[in-house]
Amino acid sequence: MIVRALGVLAAAALLLVPVAGIPYTTTLLLPAFGYAIALLGLNLLFGSTGLLSFGHALFVALGGYTAAALTSRAGVRSLEVLLLAAAVTAALVAVPVGLLCVRYVKIYFGMLTLAFGMLFYSFLYKFYTLTGGDEGMRVLRPVLLGQPLQHLDKVAFLTGPFYYYALGVLVLAAIAMRRLVRSPFGLALRAIRENAAKAESLGVSVRRYRLAAFVVAAVFGAVGGVLLVVPTGLADPLLAYWTHSGNLVFMLLLGGFDHFLGPVLGAVVFILLQDAVMSLTPYWRFVFGAILAIVVIFFPRGLMGLLDARRAPAA
Numbered sequence: 001m002i003v004r005a006l007g008v009l010a011a012a013a014l015l016l017v018p019v020a021g022i023p024y025t026t027t028l029l030l031p032a033f034g035y036a037i038a039l040l041g042l043n044l045l046f047g048s049t050g051l052l053s054f055g056h057a058l059f060v061a062l063g064g065y066t067a068a069a070l071t072s073r074a075g076v077r078s079l080e081v082l083l084l085a086a087a088v089t090a091a092l093v094a095v096p097v098g099l100l101c102v103r104y105v106k107i108y109f110g111m112l113t114l115a116f117g118m119l120f121y122s123f124l125y126k127f128y129t130l131t132g133g134d135e136g137m138r139v140l141r142p143v144l145l146g147q148p149l150q151h152l153d154k155v156a157f158l159t160g161p162f163y164y165y166a167l168g169v170l171v172l173a174a175i176a177m178r179r180l181v182r183s184p185f186g187l188a189l190r191a192i193r194e195n196a197a198k199a200e201s202l203g204v205s206v207r208r209y210r211l212a213a214f215v216v217a218a219v220f221g222a223v224g225g226v227l228l229v230v231p232t233g234l235a236d237p238l239l240a241y242w243t244h245s246g247n248l249v250f251m252l253l254l255g256g257f258d259h260f261l262g263p264v265l266g267a268v269v270f271i272l273l274q275d276a277v278m279s280l281t282p283y284w285r286f287v288f289g290a291i292l293a294i295v296v297i298f299f300p301r302g303l304m305g306l307l308d309a310r311r312a313p314a315a
Contacts, residue, residue: 014167018159026159027231032271033166034060034227039252039263040177041220047257048181049213050193051102054110055117056248058097059090059218061124061240063225068137068235079142079165082226090222091215098214102207105196117245124237136236139229158231166227170264173220178260180216189213250292256302265303 018026038060045051063086070076070085101112124131131137141157143149144165149157180186188209191199200206229235238244247270255266273291277284299305 011171015164018163023155023159026163027155028271028275029268030158030163030166030231031228032268033170034224035248035251035267035271036170036224036264037173037227038221038224039248039255039267040173041217041224042248042252043257043263044177044181044189044213044220045217046252047262048186048189048193049210051105051210051213052110052249053113053217054242054245054249055113055115056217056221057240057242057244058113058117058120059094059221060225060228060244060248061120061235061237062086062090062093062218063222064139064229064235064239065124065131065137066222067142067226067229068139071140071142072138077140077143077148078146079144079226079230082142083169083223086222086226087219090218094215094218095211098211098218102210102214114242114245117240118242121237121240121242124240131237134237136234139233139235141233142230162230169223169227173223174260174264177220181260185209185212250288252302253292254295254302256304258301259304262302262304269303 014029017029038056041059042053042056045053045056066086066089067082070082076082076085097113097116101109101116104112125134127133141154144161147161149161152160181189188199188204191202191204192206192209196206225239228239251266251270252263253266254270255264256262274284274288277287281287295302
């Protein structure tokens with residue numbers, strides 16, 4: 001009940017942020033929405049299935065570049081079409097990649113996903129004529145629900161219609177993921193996480209379920225990637241770099257991977273904390289590394305785990 005009440009309060013607060021009239025804070029939250037969607041998918045892999053991907057940024061970048069290619073080269077401006085195209089593209093790429101990766105578990109799965117992520121990064125960086133190389137590709141302003149909103153400048157567009165659109169997509173993604181993890185499919189994934197051999201003996205096709213989880217995670221990552229590149233207007237190769245995948249894992253650990261809302265909390269806290277630390281010191285990565293060490297050592301269940309600790313009865 002406490003977690004649900006806090007979730008309702010957090011949602012109400014997010015709805016009121018643009019009303020507060022602080023454009024900087026509003027635009028600062030936009031990448032958090034995209035990351036939260038991508039992390040919901042990553043948590044399906046890690047929290048539910050027990051597979052930790054070090055290459056999830058591949059699909060985030062794939063979504064971003066799909067949006068860039070369609071808006072700047074194909075003239076497609078509808079954000080609904082961009083999201084759908086990114087999801088389909090991610091699913092098509094995830095099937096062959098996943099067929100190779102889910103054959104392995106633990107560190108081998110993680111290293112394979114990292115290898116595919118760096119392979120895609122190299123493709124984006126080297127094939128200049130197709131991807132723009134290190135300069136990236138432009139992402140033109142999309143049309144929201146058929147409304148071009150050309151009368152709004154960029155700040156007004158991002159802090160108004162796009163903010164609520166991105167928040168709405170996050171809510172829909174969270175509802176869909178909630179139903180998924182509570183379905184028989186989600187129960188099967190948790191059974192595989194706990195004991196794959198026993199699940200196999202009970203008739204669960206372990207590789208097939210792992211592949212399905214991988215594809216769903218990829219789709220969520222690509223949808224989040226589309227929302228990430230719209231505010232900046234650029235898709236660049238660093239979206240697929242291994243450090244970006246590391247940031248995603250950091251956010252997941254920060255929020256708490258065994259809680260459904262952990263990824264959302266981790267994304268929001270990461271973005272706000274990063275901005276605060278960057279404004280104080282140029283060595284913000286060192287500070288973040290120290291914070292991650294503290295979280296892993298003293299709060300292994302993340303920030304959401306603190307709520308369980310407070311509710312736990314004294315021994």
